[in-house]
Amino acid sequence: MFYQKEIECMPRPELEKLQSERLVAQVARMYEKVPLFRQRMDEKGLKPSDIHGIEDLHKLPFSYKQDLRDCYPYGLFAVPMNEIVRVHASSGTTGKQIVVGYTRKDLEMWADCVARMLSAIGADENDFIQVSYGYGLFTGGLGAHSGAERIGATVIPTSAGNTQRQIQTMVDFGSTVLCCTPSYAMFLAESIAEMGVKDQLKLKAGIFGAEPWSEEMRKSIEAGLGIKAYDIYGLSEIMGPGVSYECEKQAGMHVCEDMFIPEIIDPDTGEVLPRGSKGELVFTTLTKEGFPLIRYRTRDICQLNYEPCECGRTHVRMCKPQGRSDDMLIIRGVNVFPSQIEEVLMKVTGGTTPNYVIIVDRVNNNDTLDVNVEMTEELFTDDVKNIEKLEKRITDEIRSILGIGAKVHLVNPKTIARSEGKAKRVIDNRKI
Numbered sequence: 001m002f003y004q005k006e007i008e009c010m011p012r013p014e015l016e017k018l019q020s021e022r023l024v025a026q027v028a029r030m031y032e033k034v035p036l037f038r039q040r041m042d043e044k045g046l047k048p049s050d051i052h053g054i055e056d057l058h059k060l061p062f063s064y065k066q067d068l069r070d071c072y073p074y075g076l077f078a079v080p081m082n083e084i085v086r087v088h089a090s091s092g093t094t095g096k097q098i099v100v101g102y103t104r105k106d107l108e109m110w111a112d113c114v115a116r117m118l119s120a121i122g123a124d125e126n127d128f129i130q131v132s133y134g135y136g137l138f139t140g141g142l143g144a145h146s147g148a149e150r151i152g153a154t155v156i157p158t159s160a161g162n163t164q165r166q167i168q169t170m171v172d173f174g175s176t177v178l179c180c181t182p183s184y185a186m187f188l189a190e191s192i193a194e195m196g197v198k199d200q201l202k203l204k205a206g207i208f209g210a211e212p213w214s215e216e217m218r219k220s221i222e223a224g225l226g227i228k229a230y231d232i233y234g235l236s237e238i239m240g241p242g243v244s245y246e247c248e249k250q251a252g253m254h255v256c257e258d259m260f261i262p263e264i265i266d267p268d269t270g271e272v273l274p275r276g277s278k279g280e281l282v283f284t285t286l287t288k289e290g291f292p293l294i295r296y297r298t299r300d301i302c303q304l305n306y307e308p309c310e311c312g313r314t315h316v317r318m319c320k321p322q323g324r325s326d327d328m329l330i331i332r333g334v335n336v337f338p339s340q341i342e343e344v345l346m347k348v349t350g351g352t353t354p355n356y357v358i359i360v361d362r363v364n365n366n367d368t369l370d371v372n373v374e375m376t377e378e379l380f381t382d383d384v385k386n387i388e389k390l391e392k393r394i395t396d397e398i399r400s401i402l403g404i405g406a407k408v409h410l411v412n413p414k415t416i417a418r419s420e421g422k423a424k425r426v427i428d429n430r431k432i
Helices: 012-033 035-043 054-059 065-070 104-120 139-150 163-173 182-195 215-225 338-347 384-402
Strands: 086-089 099-102 128-131 154-156 177-180 205-208 228-235 240-246 253-255 260-265 279-285 296-302 329-331 334-336 352-363 366-375 407-411 426-428
Touching: 012 035, 012 054, 012 279, 054 260, 086 139, 099 104, 104 139, 104 240, 128 139, 128 163, 139 154, 139 177, 139 240, 163 182, 177 182, 182 205, 182 215, 182 352, 205 215, 215 228, 215 338, 228 253, 334 338, 338 352, 338 366, 338 384, 366 384, 384 407
Parallel strands: 128 154, 128 177, 177 205, 205 228, 352 426, 366 407
Antiparallel strands: 086 099, 228 240, 240 253, 260 279, 279 296, 329 334, 352 366
């Protein structure tokens, strides 16, 4: 399916007709097969016959991550287990892990999504794609792997970890495209510089996702690896990597709208917002068989752009998520997104590395905000006054963005833990 550019360039009236047909069929199927969905439809006084197309999508009930935990492990599946050919699961670090299942057809559609993603950045059968996402229950590794095979590329399944071997593999095998988390890409760039092998790389592009990252971080990765860095979006509940992806224009991530319908809602009221508004992203799966979801609340905050892209694709583009409604920190009554702090840190030129951690605490009933940032070796050996001067500059810039004060600490080089997967950037001790 990925090679049929007409799907990605389909005129919107035709696309919405296809979406409506698939939505009607999906609702009818889920009403019959998924007890929780049928219960919520009944509570709203709705029957499948009340849904005639995407114009009725707003009438349908929301789905939540807690539903997956409450129905653990297989209670939301819409097919018998003998039709499920693979399961994936989250890490479960914030509660009971969530489990998702795929039929053979689901895996084929997922591979198509990732193949479109790779094709959109110009990758083809001549490329060597190094997949440095973790393999296993995490969707990243196997998801990227299948899409790379779909376009006929040579897959190098290094998984995550063993960084020196990763880099040696890049050099020896001639990797041209790298797939991993952005924080691991930064670590790889740092290690490549230390090994002095950057000029031996054949990398031309990287596809990075699974965690938030800023435009400033993109520039750092591109400079460090000598590549063009592309953003992707995906989540296990909806499919995995490839739900949306940047093309070579890097002007937003194209959603595979023939498979997933995005909405933007007010995170407080649940009301659908006008086009172009910023709010919470909600997804409905149109073609999934094993584990379909209607109006799943992602908690990601972003905007949608319905204007056709210069690349010719007509599928809606989503911007980089600007934080999560459930990751938002309320500090002294002020809403703070970790991405706002990262944006400030990444704009600092000279003296700091991209490694940082945000620590929130409560002392004498007052919230405190500390930001630890690694300094470079050069600054570490510099005059103490220069270190203090840079700390003050970063502190002032954070205050100007957030409207509240933070204590910025420039810490010694290599003292903040590196990540080979998703980086843990925030420690909120108030929750402990």
